[in-house]
Amino acid sequence: MRATLIYGAGDVRVETVPDPKLVEPTDAVVRVVRSCICGSDLWPYGSMPAQEQGRRIGHEFLGIVEETGADVTSVRRGDLVVAPFLYSDNTCEFCQEGLQTSCLHGGGWGANGVDGGQGEIVRVPQADGTLVQLPHTEDDELLASMLTLSDVFSTGHHAAVTAGVAKGKTVTVIGDGAVGLSAVLAAHRLGAERIVLMGRHEKRTELGREFGATDVVAERGEEGIALVRELTGGRGTHTVLECVGTKPAFEMGLGVVRAGGALSRVGVPQYAEGPIGRPVFTGNITITGGVAPARQYIPELLPDVLEGRYQPGRVFDRTIGLSEVPAGYRAMADREALKVLVKP
Amino acid sequence: MRATLIYGAGDVRVETVPDPKLVEPTDAVVRVVRSCICGSDLWPYGSMPAQEQGRRIGHEFLGIVEETGADVTSVRRGDLVVAPFLYSDNTCEFCQEGLQTSCLHGGGWGANGVDGGQGEIVRVPQADGTLVQLPHTEDDELLASMLTLSDVFSTGHHAAVTAGVAKGKTVTVIGDGAVGLSAVLAAHRLGAERIVLMGRHEKRTELGREFGATDVVAERGEEGIALVRELTGGRGTHTVLECVGTKPAFEMGLGVVRAGGALSRVGVPQYAEGPIGRPVFTGNITITGGVAPARQYIPELLPDVLEGRYQPGRVFDRTIGLSEVPAGYRAMADREALKVLVKP
Incomplete structure (x- = not known):
C-alpha cells in the first residue's frame, strides 16, 4: 500500500510500504476512507532533523473495517469506523475514568509498528477499545464532520470542557487554526454567553463567527490583551482556550483570563517553562x-454531528488525494489552507 | 496601642502606634484577643531589604468589636469576631462567586492605613463583609481553632477543594508546616481515601498522622517521588496539595501527581516560571x-470546629504575649516552633 512518511523538516513523501496485517487477536485492519493533516503535524514538518529512515505520520482517519482479529467483537468487516488520534483499550483504570490518552495499553499511530493515518490502510491495535462505529454514508460533508471527531473537534471540546465552559460563561479562544475554530464551536455548543476569538486571518475568523464567536480580536500581545479586557469591563473572560501552543499564546491567555478563571491548553506546548508565579x-x-x-468524547459529540446540528467538518477547506499530501503540508504550513482533507 | 512592625529581614519590633479609629462608616474597630504568626510572614522576615520606616504586619486575628461605623449592621460592640486574612465587602461580583480574595473593594492588613493583625487593636474596613461572628468563649483551645479559620485551616481547605479532594481520592500533601498539616486535616474532612504527607520533621508529621495522614514520606526530590509512586502502584495520587511555595516543592508535586490529576498550590510561589511543558x-x-x-469557607468550616469534630488549632505549639513577637518569629524561622499564637 501507499503511505506518508516524514524524513525531516519540509520533507514529506508518499511511498509504498508493506500492507498491514493482523498481528494481535485484538487488532483490526481498516481501509482509510478519509484522513487529514493536523496542525500538530506541522511541528515536525517545521523542525524535525533530517533522517535517513522516514517515519510514518498521520493520526486522524475513518475507514472501512477489512479484517478483525479473533478477539474483536464490537466491529466487523464492512463497518465504517472512526479512530481517535490515540488507540486505547477503553477498559483500563484510566480509560474508565475517561482519560484514554493515558491508557495503560494504548499508544500512538505511526510508531512501534503501527501504521500512520495518512495512508491507504491502517492496522488498528485494541480495535474494540479504539474504534467507534459510524453509520454508512457517501455524504462528503458528513464524512468530513465525522472525521473531526478523531481529533480536531474533540480537542476543541476538551479545551472547553476542562476550562469549565458552560451557560453564562465568557470565553476567549486563542488561535484561528482548525483547533481554535473547533474550540469556538464547542464553546458555543456548551452554551457560552460570549466567545472572543483572537486571530488575524480574516477568512478563518469569519468561519469563527459562523461557529459562534461573538467578537474577534486581531491584535496580539499587550494590545490584544487590552482589547479583550476592554470588551469584558476590565475583567477578562472566565475561561481561555489556548489552541496554539506557543509561549506568547500562553502568556496572552494569562493576560485575558478573569480572576478565578481557567486557562485550558490544547495546543502542544512548544516551551518547557511558563510564567506561573505570583499573578x-x-x-x-x-x-x-x-x-x-477524543475516544471519550466521540459518543457524546456524534449525535450532534449526525443530526446536522453541528458541522465541524467546515474547517476543511481543501481536499486532496494521497499523492498530493506533500503539497497539502506545504499549503497548511504556508497558511494557504486551514485544514486539508485527504481521500486516499 | 502597641503593634508589630517589620523593618527588614530578621528585624521585627513591637512599638507604640496611634490607636485605630473609625474612618469610614463601614469600618469597625476590633480589640485583638488572639493573633498569630504565619509561614508567609517568614518570607519578608527572611529576605526583606532593610528600611527606615517599618511596616505593620500580621493578618490573622480574632477579637472583640469595640466600635462600629454608622453603616455597619452585622456585628456590634462586644461581639467576638474572626477576620479572614484579607478584607472584602462580600457583595461584589467576585465575592458573590466565592472569590473574596479578588474583592473589588478589598485589601490586605497592614497596608494603606489599615492595621496589621499582630497588634492590640485593628481598624477593619468593610466590617459587614469581612467579619464573621463567633460564640463567646474563654476556651483557649477553641479560640485557637477558631483563629485558624482566618487563614491556615481555610488555606488547607482551599488546597483540598480546588484540587478536587473527595471520597475515594488519593492525596499527597507537600510540606509539614502549619498549612501542610491543615491541608491534611482538610483532605481527611473531605473524605480522602489515602493521604501521603511529605515532610521530614517528625514531631510535625506525627501531628499529621493524627490529622489523618495514612503515610509519611520524609525523602525529597527524585527519591521522595519514587517512594510516593511506589505507594500508589506507580501511578501517583489523584491530587497534590503543594503547601510550601518553592520551585523544588512544585516540581516534586508534578512528580507525584497521577495522570488526569490536579496539583493545587497554596504556598505563595517563590518562583516566576515553572515547568509546565510537555509532561x-x-x-x-x-x-x-x-x-x-478564607471568608468564603469560614461559615462552612466553623460548625465542625465549634462542635469539636476538628481541632485545627492543634497546629499552634507555642503561645506568647505581644512583646515576645520578635522571639516568636525567630522560633518559627528556626523551625523550633510550628506556629506561634499571640495573646496581645
Missing part, C-alpha cells in the same frame, strides 16, 4: 487541559 | 489553587 497565584487562575481523550 | 500537557495535569478565599 497566577493571586488571581486563583487554574491551568488545565492537555492531550484530548 | 504536564501529556498527563492532563491541572495546576490550580492560589490565595485562599
Whole structure:
C-alpha cells in the first residue's frame, strides 16, 4: 500500500510500504476512507532533523473495517469506523475514568509498528477499545464532520470542557487554526454567553463567527490583551482556550483570563517553562487541559454531528488525494489552507 | 496601642502606634484577643531589604468589636469576631462567586492605613463583609481553632477543594508546616481515601498522622517521588496539595501527581516560571489553587470546629504575649516552633 512518511523538516513523501496485517487477536485492519493533516503535524514538518529512515505520520482517519482479529467483537468487516488520534483499550483504570490518552495499553499511530493515518490502510491495535462505529454514508460533508471527531473537534471540546465552559460563561479562544475554530464551536455548543476569538486571518475568523464567536480580536500581545479586557469591563473572560501552543499564546491567555478563571491548553506546548508565579497565584487562575481523550468524547459529540446540528467538518477547506499530501503540508504550513482533507 | 512592625529581614519590633479609629462608616474597630504568626510572614522576615520606616504586619486575628461605623449592621460592640486574612465587602461580583480574595473593594492588613493583625487593636474596613461572628468563649483551645479559620485551616481547605479532594481520592500533601498539616486535616474532612504527607520533621508529621495522614514520606526530590509512586502502584495520587511555595516543592508535586490529576498550590510561589511543558500537557495535569478565599469557607468550616469534630488549632505549639513577637518569629524561622499564637 501507499503511505506518508516524514524524513525531516519540509520533507514529506508518499511511498509504498508493506500492507498491514493482523498481528494481535485484538487488532483490526481498516481501509482509510478519509484522513487529514493536523496542525500538530506541522511541528515536525517545521523542525524535525533530517533522517535517513522516514517515519510514518498521520493520526486522524475513518475507514472501512477489512479484517478483525479473533478477539474483536464490537466491529466487523464492512463497518465504517472512526479512530481517535490515540488507540486505547477503553477498559483500563484510566480509560474508565475517561482519560484514554493515558491508557495503560494504548499508544500512538505511526510508531512501534503501527501504521500512520495518512495512508491507504491502517492496522488498528485494541480495535474494540479504539474504534467507534459510524453509520454508512457517501455524504462528503458528513464524512468530513465525522472525521473531526478523531481529533480536531474533540480537542476543541476538551479545551472547553476542562476550562469549565458552560451557560453564562465568557470565553476567549486563542488561535484561528482548525483547533481554535473547533474550540469556538464547542464553546458555543456548551452554551457560552460570549466567545472572543483572537486571530488575524480574516477568512478563518469569519468561519469563527459562523461557529459562534461573538467578537474577534486581531491584535496580539499587550494590545490584544487590552482589547479583550476592554470588551469584558476590565475583567477578562472566565475561561481561555489556548489552541496554539506557543509561549506568547500562553502568556496572552494569562493576560485575558478573569480572576478565578481557567486557562485550558490544547495546543502542544512548544516551551518547557511558563510564567506561573505570583499573578497566577493571586488571581486563583487554574491551568488545565492537555492531550484530548477524543475516544471519550466521540459518543457524546456524534449525535450532534449526525443530526446536522453541528458541522465541524467546515474547517476543511481543501481536499486532496494521497499523492498530493506533500503539497497539502506545504499549503497548511504556508497558511494557504486551514485544514486539508485527504481521500486516499 | 502597641503593634508589630517589620523593618527588614530578621528585624521585627513591637512599638507604640496611634490607636485605630473609625474612618469610614463601614469600618469597625476590633480589640485583638488572639493573633498569630504565619509561614508567609517568614518570607519578608527572611529576605526583606532593610528600611527606615517599618511596616505593620500580621493578618490573622480574632477579637472583640469595640466600635462600629454608622453603616455597619452585622456585628456590634462586644461581639467576638474572626477576620479572614484579607478584607472584602462580600457583595461584589467576585465575592458573590466565592472569590473574596479578588474583592473589588478589598485589601490586605497592614497596608494603606489599615492595621496589621499582630497588634492590640485593628481598624477593619468593610466590617459587614469581612467579619464573621463567633460564640463567646474563654476556651483557649477553641479560640485557637477558631483563629485558624482566618487563614491556615481555610488555606488547607482551599488546597483540598480546588484540587478536587473527595471520597475515594488519593492525596499527597507537600510540606509539614502549619498549612501542610491543615491541608491534611482538610483532605481527611473531605473524605480522602489515602493521604501521603511529605515532610521530614517528625514531631510535625506525627501531628499529621493524627490529622489523618495514612503515610509519611520524609525523602525529597527524585527519591521522595519514587517512594510516593511506589505507594500508589506507580501511578501517583489523584491530587497534590503543594503547601510550601518553592520551585523544588512544585516540581516534586508534578512528580507525584497521577495522570488526569490536579496539583493545587497554596504556598505563595517563590518562583516566576515553572515547568509546565510537555509532561504536564501529556498527563492532563491541572495546576490550580492560589490565595485562599478564607471568608468564603469560614461559615462552612466553623460548625465542625465549634462542635469539636476538628481541632485545627492543634497546629499552634507555642503561645506568647505581644512583646515576645520578635522571639516568636525567630522560633518559627528556626523551625523550633510550628506556629506561634499571640495573646496581645
